Amino acid sequence: MTPLSNQGLETRLLDFIVAQFLTGLASACSLFLVASGLSIIFGVTRIVNFAHGAFYMLGAYVAYSLTERFSGALGFWAALVCAAAVVALLGVTMEILLLRRIYRAPELFQLLATFGVTLMVEDLVVLMFGPEDLLGPRAPGLKGAVDILGQAIPAYDLFLVVLGPLVLGAIWLAFHTTRWGILVRAATQDRDMVAALGVNQKWLFTSVFALGVFLAALGGALQLPREAVNHSMDMKIIVEVFVVVVIGGLGSVTGAFLAAVLVCELNAFGILILPQVSLVLVFAVMALVLVLRPYGLLGRADGAARPAIGTFITPWRAFTTRERAAVAGLVLLAALLPLGAGAYVLSVAAEIAIFVLFAASLHFLMGAGGLPSFGHAAYFGLGAYGAAFALKLAGLSMAGAILLGPLLGLAGAVLFGWFCVRLSGVYSAMLTLAFAQIAWAIAFQWVEVTGGDNGLLGIWPAGFAATPAGFYWLALALAIMGVAALRTLIFSPFGFALRAARDNAARAEALGIDRHRIQWAAFALAGLFAAVAGALFAFLKGSVFPDTLGIPLSVDALAMVLLGGVETISGGVVGAIAYKLLSIWLMSETEHSKLVLGAVIVMLVVAFPHGIGGAFTRLRDRLGGAAA
Amino acid sequence: MSPPLLEAKGLAKSYGGVAAVRGVSFSLAAGEILALIGPNGAGKSTCFGLLGGQVKPDAGTVRLSGQDITGAPPRRLFRLGVGRTFQIAATFASMSVRENVAVALLSHHRALARPFGPAAHHHHAESDALLDLVGLADQAGRASGELAYGDIKRLELALALANAPRLLLMDEPTAGMASGERIALMRLVARLARERNMGILFTEHDMDVVFEHADRVLVLDHGTLIAQGSPAAIRADAHVRAIYLGTGLTFAGDADA
Ligand SMILES: Nc1ncnc2c1ncn2[C@@H]1O[C@H](COP(=O)(O)OP(=O)(O)O)[C@@H](O)[C@H]1O
Ligand SMILES: [Mg+2]
Numbered sequence: 108m109t110p111l112s113n114q115g116l117e118t119r120l121l122d123f124i125v126a127q128f129l130t131g132l133a134s135a136c137s138l139f140l141v142a143s144g145l146s147i148i149f150g151v152t153r154i155v156n157f158a159h160g161a162f163y164m165l166g167a168y169v170a171y172s173l174t175e176r177f178s179g180a181l182g183f184w185a186a187l188v189c190a191a192a193v194v195a196l197l198g199v200t201m202e203i204l205l206l207r208r209i210y211r212a213p214e215l216f217q218l219l220a221t222f223g224v225t226l227m228v229e230d231l232v233v234l235m236f237g238p239e240d241l242l243g244p245r246a247p248g249l250k251g252a253v254d255i256l257g258q259a260i261p262a263y264d265l266f267l268v269v270l271g272p273l274v275l276g277a278i279w280l281a282f283h284t285t286r287w288g289i290l291v292r293a294a295t296q297d298r299d300m301v302a303a304l305g306v307n308q309k310w311l312f313t314s315v316f317a318l319g320v321f322l323a324a325l326g327g328a329l330q331l332p333r334e335a336v337n338h339s340m341d342m343k344i345i346v347e348v349f350v351v352v353v354i355g356g357l358g359s360v361t362g363a364f365l366a367a368v369l370v371c372e373l374n375a376f377g378i379l380i381l382p383q384v385s386l387v388l389v390f391a392v393m394a395l396v397l398v399l400r401p402y403g404l405l406g407r408a409d410g411a412a413r414p415a416i417g418t419f420i421t422p423w424r425a426f427t428t429r430e431r432a433a434v435a436g437l438v439l440l441a442a443l444l445p446l447g448a449g450a451y452v453l454s455v456a457a458e459i460a461i462f463v464l465f466a467a468s469l470h471f472l473m474g475a476g477g478l479p480s481f482g483h484a485a486y487f488g489l490g491a492y493g494a495a496f497a498l499k500l501a502g503l504s505m506a507g508a509i510l511l512g513p514l515l516g517l518a519g520a521v522l523f524g525w526f527c528v529r530l531s532g533v534y535s536a537m538l539t540l541a542f543a544q545i546a547w548a549i550a551f552q553w554v555e556v557t558g559g560d561n562g563l564l565g566i567w568p569a570g571f572a573a574t575p576a577g578f579y580w581l582a583l584a585l586a587i588m589g590v591a592a593l594r595t596l597i598f599s600p601f602g603f604a605l606r607a608a609r610d611n612a613a614r615a616e617a618l619g620i621d622r623h624r625i626q627w628a629a630f631a632l633a634g635l636f637a638a639v640a641g642a643l644f645a646f647l648k649g650s651v652f653p654d655t656l657g658i659p660l661s662v663d664a665l666a667m668v669l670l671g672g673v674e675t676i677s678g679g680v681v682g683a684i685a686y687k688l689l690s691i692w693l694m695s696e697t698e699h700s701k702l703v704l705g706a707v708i709v710m711l712v713v714a715f716p717h718g719i720g721g722a723f724t725r726l727r728d729r730l731g732g733a734a735a
Numbered sequence: 736m737s738p739p740l741l742e743a744k745g746l747a748k749s750y751g752g753v754a755a756v757r758g759v760s761f762s763l764a765a766g767e768i769l770a771l772i773g774p775n776g777a778g779k780s781t782c783f784g785l786l787g788g789q790v791k792p793d794a795g796t797v798r799l800s801g802q803d804i805t806g807a808p809p810r811r812l813f814r815l816g817v818g819r820t821f822q823i824a825a826t827f828a829s830m831s832v833r834e835n836v837a838v839a840l841l842s843h844h845r846a847l848a849r850p851f852g853p854a855a856h857h858h859h860a861e862s863d864a865l866l867d868l869v870g871l872a873d874q875a876g877r878a879s880g881e882l883a884y885g886d887i888k889r890l891e892l893a894l895a896l897a898n899a900p901r902l903l904l905m906d907e908p909t910a911g912m913a914s915g916e917r918i919a920l921m922r923l924v925a926r927l928a929r930e931r932n933m934g935i936l937f938t939e940h941d942m943d944v945v946f947e948h949a950d951r952v953l954v955l956d957h958g959t960l961i962a963q964g965s966p967a968a969i970r971a972d973a974h975v976r977a978i979y980l981g982t983g984l985t986f987a988g989d990a991d992a
Binding site (some may be wrong): 596600607 | 895
């Protein structure tokens with residue numbers, strides 16, 4: 108090669124890098140809009156708005172249908188803005204009708220409500236707009252490409268590159284020059300101040316929701332010329348948005364901007380330089396940022412310590428003799444199920460038993476430990492893979508696989524938990540999500556070992572467990588033993604130390620409790636029990652796929668725990684049975700199971716702001732009080 | 736001569752640009768009751784944090800019976816026999832009063848790592864004695880989150896006493912209490928100090944309480960110790976009086992002086 112052509116190659120590479128960089132910046136625009144909305148809403152209301160992705164998607168769909176109606180060059184731009192405004196109104200409706208009723212519910216409970224709304228929206232957009240991908244129009248006036256250093260860059264991308272900082276500037280001005288903006292900033296920094304606002308607080312929350320949802324919907328609408336609109340856009344964006352908001356620092360708009368750019372550039376270049384790890388790169392960076400800066404790049408520590416999740420004022424107590432007899436009766440009934448049920452019912456029942464154990468392990472972590480996790484499926488999935496490896500690679504029997512497989516989940520929990528217990532609240536939860544995504548990406552991309560997307564097949568139960576009844580009994584027995592063990596733990600000295608650390612970290616430390624160590628141990632235990640459930644799941648399905656580590660499964664577990672009630676010891680068990688029965692039954696009864704399930708969740712959330720288990724406890728206390 | 740129970744030398748702590756505590760030195764003998772007074776924002780709570788391990792000092796040292804404990808984490812201080820209460824009472828809100836005490840006692844007996852066996856029934860006699868001491872025996876079964884504020888403060892004292900400390904740090908132990916309760920609590924603490932030869936450092940806004948119970952008084956203003964001495968000497972100190980002018984606090988006896 109001559110020096111000249113070598114030099115040409117280098118400049119071409121440089122040009123290409125610039126082009127790639129600009130593409131990254133363009134992608135960052137929408138991501139920033141959505142993330143800043145979520146960040147502002149969280150900053151003021153402390154709500155993790157899971158429906159934010161749904162509003163982003165709705166923004167794209169509504170913009171699509173409006174561009175079809177409005178004509179002319181101005182029509183396109185008007186359609187985008189109108190779409191965002193319409194969706195913002197929907198967001199405000201959700202805030203007023205739903206969230207206002209549950210602001211006083213335990214932390215993260217509002218997440219369950221917004222998750223219900225998300226499920227509904229996912230089905231509704233299919234009902235209204237059809238299941239196909241929709242291709243929107245190109246932006247009038249920006250259809251062509253601009254030549255930059257010999258690379259053709261879409262003009263629309265350049266428009267987005269400019270728009271992002273403009274929006275950032277506009278928000279900054281609004282926050283620093285208007286009375287409203289100053290209130291928003293003050294509320295973000297000082298929670299007590301918000302409470303002191305009294306009546307105004309309601310409207311501050313509502314207006315913040317309006318702005319946040321407007322930004323999300325505008326972000327969705329702006330993607331119209333860049334990508335097809337479809338009904339799974341919401342899940343894809345919500346995870347990225349969580350990552351951006353956490354890297355930037357919850358409540359910080361500038362942080363969201365920096366993080367959006369960082370994430371999009373990582374995506375743009377990661378795929379070129381390290382395609383093997385492109386899926387995990389962003390999550391690895393997020394984990395790194397959180398380890399170095401526990402409140403994100405520009406986030407700040409919460410001034411007033413808020414009570415951790417699971418702090419409540421009814422002390423937990425063990426079952427009375429009567430309650431123990433009732434539980435024993437229910438267990439006996441469950442054990443007799445195979446006498447009157449066929450193979451299908453038994454396999455459903457075994458699945459429910461598995462999820463009872465899975466949810467109970469998450470409940471232990473959240474309820475007793477005060478450590479919310481958005482990525483608990485990591486340990487479930489690692490347990491499933493562990494069992495599969497033990498069977499296929501190590502040639503162990505089924506018993507050996509179920510005994511030893513979960514150790515992989517334990518190892519994961521020991522490793523990830525060490526980091527997670529060092530962060531607080533939502534940051535810790537987001538780090539669990541990042542770790543789960545990393546585990547998922549490894550399972551997905553390490554094809555030689557895990558089979559990648561094709562999974563590992565042929566993991567069938569043997570011996571007595573080969574029959575549906577046998578496997579059901581095995582699952583039931585392990586679930587009961589697991590739940591009983593977790594319950595025993597809660598009332599043991601260890602459980603007391605754990606609950607003490609959750610209730611009041613400063614007091615616990617002043618009483619000689621090593622908070623991080625005790626929470627780390629709880630994390631590891633929760634992971635181990637989840638992994639046992641995962642190992643059983645592998646044998647139930649006869650296979651293991653990366654899905655077992657996926658976000659939807661983590662979210663399901665979270666929904667079960669919140670639905671059952673974090674504040675009630677049996678919340679995980681009750682929630683798992685209710686949620687699983689409901690979703691399996693709806694799946695068989697209706698095409699629109701998500702719509703109905705979401706609506707049911709929303710209704711339950713409003714009716715039982717302390718979960719189903721919490722409602723039971725309250726009823727029992729009221730009846731007991733009346734009798735006494 | 737044996738070293739004093741507690742000895743602080745040149746303690747300093749700034750938050751950003753704000754110097755909360757600047758070069759505080761004092762010592763406290765076993766069995767001595769020492770009051771730390773000063774207007775709001777003087778740095779009293781920060782001092783407690785520095786001594787109790789919640790706040791890491793920028794400079795200075797803390798010694799406990801001669802042993803350097805500067806920057807030691809609170810859980811280590813607990814093992815060394817330091818008890819403390821917080822300005823905003825810290826208890827375990829989701830647990831009953833007895834369970835709160837059980838946590839403290841289990842920790843004292845190093846039994847908190849056990850993963851089996853119900854915890855609630857350990858050390859019953861000891862927890863009864865502690866609850867009796869602070870006058871909460873009749874509320875043992877109640878959720879600590881629903882106690883009256885004064886009772887929460889007393890529960891906190893019970894927790895701080897669970898490891899039979901040789902040094903007790905109390906940041907505003909009687910804040911929010913009625914005057915009768917205040918006097919009773921400080922009498923109890925003073926009695927324990929005599930009986931157990933326990934050193935006590937406390938802050939208090941009620942000067943009657945301070946002058947009645949303290950053996951010695953330290954006065955803090957803007958992070959600096961501006962005076963220390965016997966209650967009588969402090970009461971007469973013109974500088975101290977000047978600081979308190981206009982803060983709404985009055986010295987007992989001023990009316991008839
Ligand atoms: N965590 C903190 N961050 C920033 N400033 C603090 C913090 N804690 C205390 N300060 C400041 O330090 C000074 C002393 O506060 P503090 O020790 O609480 O005083 P006191 O207990 O005497 O009222 C005050 O100006 C206060 O605002
Ligand atoms: Mg103070």
